[in-house]
Amino acid sequence: MRQIPTLAPLPARLPDSVPFVGPETLERQRGAPFAARLGANENGFGPSPRAIAAMQAEAGEVWKYGDPTNHDLRAAIAAHCGVTPAHVVVGEGIDTLLGLAVRLMVAQGDRVVSSEGGYPTFDFHVTGFGGELLRVPYRDDRQDPQALVARAVEIGARMVYLCNPDNPMGGWHPPEVIEAALAALPDDILLILDEAYAEFAPALPRIDPDDPRVLRMRTFSKAHGMAGARIGWAIGAPVMIRAFDRVRNHFGVNRIAQAGALAALADTAHLDRTVAQVAAARDRIAAIARDNGLTTLPSATNFVAVDCGGDGDFARAVLTALGDRGVFVRMPWVAPQNRCIRVSCGPAGALDAFAEALPHALAMARQGASGG
Amino acid sequence: MRQIPTLAPLPARLPDSVPFVGPETLERQRGAPFAARLGANENGFGPSPRAIAAMQAEAGEVWKYGDPTNHDLRAAIAAHCGVTPAHVVVGEGIDTLLGLAVRLMVAQGDRVVSSEGGYPTFDFHVTGFGGELLRVPYRDDRQDPQALVARAVEIGARMVYLCNPDNPMGGWHPPEVIEAALAALPDDILLILDEAYAEFAPALPRIDPDDPRVLRMRTFSKAHGMAGARIGWAIGAPVMIRAFDRVRNHFGVNRIAQAGALAALADTAHLDRTVAQVAAARDRIAAIARDNGLTTLPSATNFVAVDCGGDGDFARAVLTALGDRGVFVRMPWVAPQNRCIRVSCGPAGALDAFAEALPHALAMARQGASGG
Known part of the structure; x- marks a missing residue:
């Protein structure tokens, strides 16, 4: 042996x-x-019947790699979200984008704050890149934005993770609560705002897309009904978005998923x-x-x-x-x-x-x- | 600002x-x-018309995540390759599997040997995880298995990368050359044998699938015509294959790609x-x-x-x-x-x-x- x-x-x-x-x-x-x-x-x-049709039409074209810049989809997402394509990175679902964000920010021993009972895959990435995870309890069955930011400041965290609307409890915070938490965030801490369930929320916070302290994560897995396609996006300041190019798998997004996502976004x-x-x-x-x-x-x-x-x-x-x-x-x-x-x-x-x-x-x- | x-x-x-x-x-x-x-x-x-049909049929099912264990596909690959499912990990193409393998093996400053002018995405991963890349020249327009292993031994490398058949020059080495290089490889160096073009080779080396020194990488991108689907696999000793679970994106493989790959494998x-x-x-x-x-x-x-x-x-x-x-x-x-x-x-x-x-x-x- x-x-x-x-x-x-x-x-x-x-x-x-x-x-x-x-x-x-x-x-x-x-x-x-x-x-x-x-x-x-x-x-x-x-998913949208139009997305299904687009994916079926693209199946025969799958001999080609997908566009590594996700050009057309980023343009459509940017228009949809009121930002520029330079504010958007597309990845193989939020899970992958979370892993990349952690890799960009966390060295061994760096501290990261999340919620006790928050998203396990985020915790998996933090542990996987050697980060030390500190957890803030839920309050009234909701994540506690103010306490998360306060704890991050107190312990000198590199990142703080907040899911809004919340998984696994389903609650949400009105825009002003998220905006107030962000106002208390120092320049050198990155907020991961996981908005996987954004389309179901009554309202979303207003955040300057050029604010380098925030990455907002969005996905085609939930409201768009395409979980198996593995495609999502992050919105952030162009300088942070460009950093993903240092570590992402450039050809990682499935070509059929790109076509489906583009069609799904159009079918409001x-x-x-x-x-x-x-x-x-x-x-x-x-x-x-x-x-x-x-x-x-x-x-x-x-x-x-x-x-x-x-x-x-x-x-x-x-x-x-x-x-x-x-x-x-x-x-x-x-x-x-x-x-x-x-x-x-x-x-x-x-x-x-x-x-x-x-x-x-x-x-x-x-x-x-x-x-x- | x-x-x-x-x-x-x-x-x-x-x-x-x-x-x-x-x-x-x-x-x-x-x-x-x-x-x-x-x-x-x-x-x-x-791709196979049967793979296209399978992908089209699966498009409507894409609201479900893919099976994170890739159970059925791993079983089919194992039967196809004469190993057990415990010898197989499926990932989002060889690019992703290369990144995971590097992440598992390489800490900052660790040395890795590849060929001068070898696959840039492998180099990208080594650099990305802080490895020091040492390059061996091609010899007669082919990668030089003996020199790669000798160099890895000489400098105490953690990994050595060999693509056979070779990209970008297209040449290949007969089985005995690869087998001889492997015979010279010490226990503590991992050989990544990138066999993306395996189906086009006249013959492949015989390697004990329980040999923990080797990971063989295979893909649906080339002979199977599914580059845009992002799906490939690695064969290795079960102890090494299990290690991928520590770092991989468990739900990372596209569900449509899983269905297409299963059908493609069956259409010999x-x-x-x-x-x-x-x-x-x-x-x-x-x-x-x-x-x-x-x-x-x-x-x-x-x-x-x-x-x-x-x-x-x-x-x-x-x-x-x-x-x-x-x-x-x-x-x-x-x-x-x-x-x-x-x-x-x-x-x-x-x-x-x-x-x-x-x-x-x-x-x-x-x-x-x-x-x-």
């Missing part, structure tokens, strides 16, 4: 754990597909319909919860946190029992948020399956909790 | 340059599309046809060169290095004149290889355009060289 080449010191001490287990793995474990895929905040209302009617369908689905999830004696949290996203009325173990039991009945959901990973399960908005059939499974799942969990 | 957040020390000193300029940028500069896209070793014979008849078409196109490129008094290098890839019979400046002038006439090609970046232009194999129409443009391009270049 040969000796194994030693990994570099940093990767050598990284944990083997991964941020998320995918539903396909769970399906293989249970030996059957899920009837309702409501766990990953995917958008079951699907489909986006409006999606936002309305998602709002109706949120109401339906709240009604299903109510029918089962449960409450839900206000949501400005395409998912709803359902308070199962117990502790994390109880919610976990509900989640497991839902999974056994073919309904895939996820849940927050720290207390007290983990009293909830997180249910993605989806079409009627998927919510019917959830409505049918929930009473049984609650009964199973209560049976377990009473030692039965 | 605000002060800009300081980048981490390593990215702060990275160059602003990028490995490649894409043809779309050149088309925008010249104000017209290329008639023949023969510069990026893309495969103009295109299409692959056989492609390999035959590419061989015929290589002969055609050699004939076109001969008709113009030029010679070509032997190729085991989907491109041909055409010796323009002068120095790098002359070849550059030929390349520029070809571009002006709508024919996109690239060329090697160091002497003496840069006496050549590199022409990708493509369908008859593209090669017709090359055949028509080449005499004029040579005349232009000769006029320039004589000071005319």
Whole structure:
């Protein structure tokens, strides 16, 4: 048996754990597909038919690499967001853009502030590049912008991460709260404002696109229904956007995704319909919860946190029992948020399956909790 | 004007340059599309019709993330390559897998050996993670496996990179040469064997898949005609393959690409046809060169290095004149290889355009060289 080449010191001490287990793995474990895929905040209302047609038309052209500058898409995004193309970098989804941003900013031992129970993939990147992660608790089930910035200032952080609207709880902060937090941010700390759920928010903060302290992350995965296409963007000051060229995979974005994204952005009617369908689905999830004696949290996203009325173990039991009945959901990973399960908005059939499974799942969990 | 957040020390000193300029940028500069896209070793014979159909069918399912374990595709690749799924990691093309491998192995100041004029994207990753790159010259227009390994041993390198068949010159080494180089490799140096062009090679080396000193990189970009899909794989010892989980973007691979790759792998008849078409196109490129008094290098890839019979400046002038006439090609970046232009194999129409443009391009270049 040969000796194994030693990994570099940093990767050598990284944990083997991964941020998320995918539903396909769970399906293989249970030996059957899920009837309702409501766990990953995917958008079951699907992409614009125009985006689907554009992707299908591009399939035959996939022998060509995509444009490494993402020229046309950046121009369209810039027009859509009221900035210039120099303010936009396109990447293989927010996950990749978060990794690149962390790599640009964080050296070993540098401090980064996020929320206790915030997005695990951001934490994965910070740990992966040797950063020290400091976590601020949620406050009233929402991330706490003021406390995040205050903590970053206090400990001399290099970056601070804020997701608004929030994942996994679904809440949001009105523009003036985000703007006030930004006003308190010193010049030498970078704010990552993850706006994956922006299209579902009632309003977004006004931020000077030339402000080098902020990178706003956006995606085609949620409202545009293209999670599997792996395409998103960041908006920031041109000097920060240019820095991505130092580390990104220039030919990394899928050509079919580029074509689909361009078409999706143009189909504003489909986006409006999606936002309305998602709002109706949120109401339906709240009604299903109510029918089962449960409450839900206000949501400005395409998912709803359902308070199962117990502790994390109880919610976990509900989640497991839902999974056994073919309904895939996820849940927050720290207390007290983990009293909830997180249910993605989806079409009627998927919510019917959830409505049918929930009473049984609650009964199973209560049976377990009473030692039965 | 605000002060800009300081980048981490390593990215702060990275160059602003990028490995490649894409043809779309050149088309925008010249104000017209290329008639023949023969510069990026893309495969103009295109993907399998079954792969296209699978991608088109999957477009409507793109609201779901792809399976982060790439379970089904890894199983198919393992069967295809005679290994187990534990020997396979799927990633967003070889470029991404190279970056991850470098990140796993290279800390600041670690040494890495590649060839003078080898793949710039590999160099980009080594520099990007703070490695010190040492380059071994080509020998007789081919990478020199023995010298690469000897140099790696001599300087205590962490990794050594070898592309076989070779990009940008097109040559290849028979299995015994690669196997002999590997036999001389110590346990603590990792060999990256980039086999992007493997399907075009007459034979591949036999390497124990459990050998932890080697990662073999393969792709759907070349013979399978899916460059724009961004999907490739690495084969290695399970302990090394598992290490990728520490740093990879788990949900990074496009779902449509997964479906297309699975279908492409199953269509061996299409692959056989492609390999035959590419061989015929290589002969055609050699004939076109001969008709113009030029010679070509032997190729085991989907491109041909055409010796323009002068120095790098002359070849550059030929390349520029070809571009002006709508024919996109690239060329090697160091002497003496840069006496050549590199022409990708493509369908008859593209090669017709090359055949028509080449005499004029040579005349232009000769006029320039004589000071005319």
